[in-house]
Amino acid sequence: MYLIMSLNLLQRTLYVTRSKSISNLSCRGVHLLQNKAFINGKWVGAHTGETFDVTNPANEAVVGNVPDMYVKDACKAIDAAHSAFYNERWHNSTAKERSALLKKWFQLMETNRQEIAQIMTAESGKPMVESLGEVTYGNSFVEWFAEEARRIYGEIVPPPQANRQIMLTRHPVGVAGLITPWNFPHAMITRKAAAAIAAGCTVVIKPAEDTPLTALALTKLAEDAGFPEGVFNIITSSRKNAATIGELLCKSEKVAAISFTGSTEVGKLLYQQCAGGIKRIGLELGGNAPFIVFNSADIDKAVTGAMNSKFRNCGQTCVSANRFLIQDGIHDEFIAKLLEKVKALKIGDGSRDGVQIGPLINQAQIKKVSQFVDDAIEKGGKIIHGGQRLSKHGQLYYEPTIVTCLRDDMRLYNEEVFGPVISVIRFKTEEEALMIANGTQRGLAGYFYSNDLNQVFRVSKLLEAGMIGVNEGLISATEAAFGGIKESGIGREGSKHGIDDYVYIKYLCYGNLQ
Numbered sequence: 001m002y003l004i005m006s007l008n009l010l011q012r013t014l015y016v017t018r019s020k021s022i023s024n025l026s027c028r029g030v031h032l033l034q035n036k037a038f039i040n041g042k043w044v045g046a047h048t049g050e051t052f053d054v055t056n057p058a059n060e061a062v063v064g065n066v067p068d069m070y071v072k073d074a075c076k077a078i079d080a081a082h083s084a085f086y087n088e089r090w091h092n093s094t095a096k097e098r099s100a101l102l103k104k105w106f107q108l109m110e111t112n113r114q115e116i117a118q119i120m121t122a123e124s125g126k127p128m129v130e131s132l133g134e135v136t137y138g139n140s141f142v143e144w145f146a147e148e149a150r151r152i153y154g155e156i157v158p159p160p161q162a163n164r165q166i167m168l169t170r171h172p173v174g175v176a177g178l179i180t181p182w183n184f185p186h187a188m189i190t191r192k193a194a195a196a197i198a199a200g201c202t203v204v205i206k207p208a209e210d211t212p213l214t215a216l217a218l219t220k221l222a223e224d225a226g227f228p229e230g231v232f233n234i235i236t237s238s239r240k241n242a243a244t245i246g247e248l249l250c251k252s253e254k255v256a257a258i259s260f261t262g263s264t265e266v267g268k269l270l271y272q273q274c275a276g277g278i279k280r281i282g283l284e285l286g287g288n289a290p291f292i293v294f295n296s297a298d299i300d301k302a303v304t305g306a307m308n309s310k311f312r313n314c315g316q317t318c319v320s321a322n323r324f325l326i327q328d329g330i331h332d333e334f335i336a337k338l339l340e341k342v343k344a345l346k347i348g349d350g351s352r353d354g355v356q357i358g359p360l361i362n363q364a365q366i367k368k369v370s371q372f373v374d375d376a377i378e379k380g381g382k383i384i385h386g387g388q389r390l391s392k393h394g395q396l397y398y399e400p401t402i403v404t405c406l407r408d409d410m411r412l413y414n415e416e417v418f419g420p421v422i423s424v425i426r427f428k429t430e431e432e433a434l435m436i437a438n439g440t441q442r443g444l445a446g447y448f449y450s451n452d453l454n455q456v457f458r459v460s461k462l463l464e465a466g467m468i469g470v471n472e473g474l475i476s477a478t479e480a481a482f483g484g485i486k487e488s489g490i491g492r493e494g495s496k497h498g499i500d501d502y503v504y505i506k507y508l509c510y511g512n513l514q
């Protein structure tokens with residue numbers, strides 16, 4: 001009995017010490033916390049010596065600081081990646097060698113799961129349990145592409161003439177510029193970088209200004225894994241320099257491909273910038289996902305799916321359900337059950353045990369969420385729960401919110417809220433639901449719940465989205481192709497298709513064979 005009590009006390013003490021150290025400036029004891037960028041195998045500062053602070057959205061404490069780099073620094077990273085690509089050691093590397101390096105990186109990330117997650121929670125505000133979930137997800141891309149590296153097959157094609165042989169082979173494009181967002185600070189990097197490296201490319205990564213520390217932690221482990229100098233480069237910058245660095249990556253002749261995950265607005269800009277050099281670009285942009293619950297649905301499963309899809313990462317997920325379309329017959333029952341679950345959500349600092357909803361990432365984000373809800377209220381939206389900032393927890397907390405009676409002139413209807421807000425539209429017929437769901441230029445994810453088999457097949461076919469959850473609210477998987485249609489993006493990440501952005505096909509025609 002006494003022993004158990006002592007152990008509990010010790011655990012509690014360790015927990016308190018750990019949470020203090022995370023929110024402290026230097027995250028003491030967290031050896032993966034870096035304060036430099038990584039170019040050509042060396043940890044470096046900005047050429048000006050400037051840095052910027054990274055803060056914890058839960059309490060605004062400074063977690064660390066990193067170099068505020070400019071175009072001049074980015075040029076060095078591009079040059080390093082370009083030389084490394086043509087360096088014999090990498091250029092002639094075998095798929096097996098690249099696979100082994102990726103496996104090593106994966107193993108190191110697995111060993112350091114807890115520490116990566118702590119850094120992620122400290123800089124993004126994500127609840128610890130979700131950070132650990134993202135580490136599992138992010139790591140899985142490295143494992144997957146370590147395996148896929150050895151399956152980048154070509155084709156031998158039957159020729160139209162007897163004296164010919166036709167061969168199609170696949171080759172790495174060169175340097176890949178990877179620009180990533182803050183909402184998945186780990187997985188958005190590994191999903192791109194592991195695919196590029198598996199293909200034989202070299203990379204220059206520009207992580208989001210809100211979450212560079214997770215990116216640098218992964219970089220430290222990439223260094224330890226032993227990637228040759230210049231293969232893996234990362235440059236950090238504040239928001240003020242992001243546009244010029246992005247433009248350089250898009251316009252440099254030394255960069256062969258861009259992969260971007262972020263806002264549709266920035267994605268469109270990068271697409272234009274890549275046009276001048278006919279540069280390849282992969283874009284994973286915003287969505288406006290419908291979540292449809294039909295009368296035949298299992299309501300409890302639909303409520304669980306809605307909670308998972310909406311409140312993961314405080315709603316700051318591009319595949320989060322944005323508009324909830326609920327059929328007349330089950331509308332009130334669904335809302336009542338949903339309300340119970342929403343009321344039970346535990347809000348607070350993500351490093352505390354049991355917390356499910358953390359803060360939003362920054363001031364711009366909380367302002368946007370508040371404006372969207374206020375706009376809906378002004379136009380006749382009905383608040384069933386929430387609808388306010390939660391200042392008692394800190395400056396960036398917003399109440400989990402349910403708004404019903406959504407109309408098509410509201411911002412919540414037309415734009416991605418990226419926050420903990422469930423916006424409900426009541427509908428009568430399947431045709432009406434599809435018309436509302438598809439009435440947007442976005443087409444990333446969509447969800448629907450139905451137990452009518454004919455309806456399942458009909459709606460799967462007619463719903464305009466790159467990814468669809470049928471009776472499921474959490475659909476991301478390394479093995480599946482992630483990506484959108486319409487203005488939600490170009491290309492696919494993860495799955496065997498994730499390699500395609502980083503290779504080109506070469507056609508070899510062997511003629512006049514005797």
Ligand code: ADP
Nearest residue numbers: 179180181206207208209242243246262263266
């Ligand atoms: P959010 O608004 O959610 O921060 P963004 O699309 O603005 O999403 O940011 C995603 C990534 O794009 C971040 O790494 C950010 O620094 C970068 N970024 C922002 N503006 C530009 C730009 N004009 N050109 C290139 N990258 C940019």
